[in-house]
Amino acid sequence: MKTVIVGCGRVGAVLASSFDQAGHEVIILDLTSRAFDRLPSTFKGTALRGDGTDEDILRRAGAEDADVFIAMTEGDNRNVMAAQLAQEALGAKRVIAKINDPLRADAYADLGIAALCRTNLMADAVHAYLDMPVSGRKGILEPTGSHPGGEHHEIVATSTNTVSAGSNVAREASGTVPSGSQAVPAREV
Amino acid sequence: MFVLVVGGGKVGYYLTKELIESGHEVVLMEKELERARQIADEIGSVVIAHDGCEGKYLGEAGCNRADIVAAVTGDDEDNLVICQMAKHHFDVPRTIARVNNPKNEELFKHLGVDELISPTRMILGSIEQDIPVHELLHLAALGEGELELIEAHLQTGSPAIGKATQDLDIPEGCSLFAVIRDGIATPLRPETILREGDKVIAIGRQECQELLHDQLIGEAIPAS
Numbered sequence: 001m002k003t004v005i006v007g008c009g010r011v012g013a014v015l016a017s018s019f020d021q022a023g024h025e026v027i028i029l030d031l032t033s034r035a036f037d038r039l040p041s042t043f044k045g046t047a048l049r050g051d052g053t054d055e056d057i058l059r060r061a062g063a064e065d066a067d068v069f070i071a072m073t074e075g076d077n078r079n080v081m082a083a084q085l086a087q088e089a090l091g092a093k094r095v096i097a098k099i100n101d102p103l104r105a106d107a108y109a110d111l112g113i114a115a116l117c118r119t120n121l122m123a124d125a126v127h128a129y130l131d132m133p134v135s136g137r138k139g140i141l142e143p144t145g146s147h148p149g150g151e152h153h154e155i156v157a158t159s160t161n162t163v164s165a166g167s168n169v170a171r172e173a174s175g176t177v178p179s180g181s182q183a184v185p186a187r188e189v
Numbered sequence: 190m191f192v193l194v195v196g197g198g199k200v201g202y203y204l205t206k207e208l209i210e211s212g213h214e215v216v217l218m219e220k221e222l223e224r225a226r227q228i229a230d231e232i233g234s235v236v237i238a239h240d241g242c243e244g245k246y247l248g249e250a251g252c253n254r255a256d257i258v259a260a261v262t263g264d265d266e267d268n269l270v271i272c273q274m275a276k277h278h279f280d281v282p283r284t285i286a287r288v289n290n291p292k293n294e295e296l297f298k299h300l301g302v303d304e305l306i307s308p309t310r311m312i313l314g315s316i317e318q319d320i321p322v323h324e325l326l327h328l329a330a331l332g333e334g335e336l337e338l339i340e341a342h343l344q345t346g347s348p349a350i351g352k353a354t355q356d357l358d359i360p361e362g363c364s365l366f367a368v369i370r371d372g373i374a375t376p377l378r379p380e381t382i383l384r385e386g387d388k389v390i391a392i393g394r395q396e397c398q399e400l401l402h403d404q405l406i407g408e409a410i411p412a413s
Contacts, residue, residue: 053266055292077242080273081266084300103244104270107278 001025002016004066004092006052006082007073011098015070015118027061053081055089064090071097076104083113096140109141116140190214193255193281195241196262197221197228200287204261206232209363218251242267244274252279261287269293272302325402328390336392341405343387348407355379360400363393 001024005012017040022052026045029052030036036047050057052073056129063069069092071079072111086092096114099105099174120135127134190213194201197219205217209232218241219225224237226235239246252258260268265288269384270285285304288294291313294305301337317326326340343350354365354377365377369388377379383389393401 038341042388054290055265055296077264077266080270081296084269088299089296100345101243101245103278104242104274107244107274111273185281 001026001067002065002072003068004061004063004068004086005029005056006071006079007098008038008047009072009074010038012070012072015072016045016047017043027063027066029057029061029063053078053085055085058082058085058090063092065149066092067094068092069095071095073098074102077136079112080104080108085107105141107129109143112143114140114143190256191216191251191254192257192259193241193247193250193252193275195219195258195260196267196287197224197252198237198259198263198300202228203257204259205235209233209235218246218250223349242270242274244278247271247274247279249270252281255279256351257281257283257285259285259287263289264336265289265293265297268299269300269302272297273300276301277304325398325406331392333372335394337395337398339391339398339402340399341389343385343389343405345385346407347405349383349389349402349405350385351392352383353379354381354383357404358400359404360393360397361408363401365389365390 001019003019003024003026005016005028009030010018010029012030012034016026020026020043026043028036028039028047029050030047031049031051032156033049039047040099045107046061048061052058055127058064063086064085069083069090071082072085073079073082076099083095084096087095094114096116097108098118099108099115100118102117102119105117105120109115112189117140124134192208192215194205194212194215194217197217201217201219202335205215205228208215215235216237217228217235218237218239219228220238220240225236229236235299237246237250239249241247241262252275255275258272258281260271261345262268268286268288272286272399275281275284283303285306286297286302288297288307289309290391291310293309294307294310297305310354319330328338328340358364358366367374367390368377368381368383370384370386371388374390378390389405391401
């Protein structure tokens, strides 16, 4: 499985290392090369310094046609942009973006991006720990809608097929993804 | 008209001021408290000192009844998200984004932003039009992008001046096909003698552009 991770913070580094250990191909990007110090010395994947919201840089990093694309930088908006770029222009099959603002997370789940919302995630974890009723919000909001640009192919001259493939998968995902009780409960996080 | 401006930098500040002067209802969102206060002191209580990327504050600023949202912060990703939130979450009919990296224009358009203003692109366009540029001007990419339509403006110092096209050492994979002289385009024949001021239109593969540059432009003369 080809995995692209943008942002080598704590979470990004943990994910990169676990995917790598599980035998997957991993490409991780960060703006500073010092961030890669977080990766274990055994890491066999590719670590590249560069802006993950820049299409050219992502292409040069070999981020096209990723099976999984995870945007994990500190900025919600950078994650949103990287994720949409991956989905619309780079043919990523599954896209996850960390979006800590619950409202933005909801909005982008509606637009076809799996939104990982730390705010909801941690609030629920605390509620669960204290045996208080959990809000029912999920840590990862599954994409419920197709992307606004989903039907259009004009954006990438060279890879029209990957654009439509990416958006088809996004639409498929909205139909097949487990919902409600089947999704990761806060307790297990 | 109710306009919501996000980003209180120079652009946002003057935009808000002008809009108020022309009688529109305006709210400006600026996340830096100090900057927000400073603007409010000057132009009145139209400033909300919160991050316009945050859904909650967009709502509080009245985004759902805005006729236009103009996202003019210095960060492209913020401007994209502001416009998308406005459009898809608050049903704003018209969204305008400032785009700093011209490469982002396509993506933003594709993702539903109604209008894009790119200062970089504007200045670039202006430079390429007005200043004598001793470079090949790329007019368009053809086919899958490996071929380019190129314009070469022959100016003092060009080794091609006074030569017939057939005597030029045009690299393989390139063809010169027209010359624009005194505003009239004519097909280039092998015997056509090139003159100073001619604009030669060529199609060429990207890798032979350096050779083409040597033949038509020559040594670059630094712009004075």
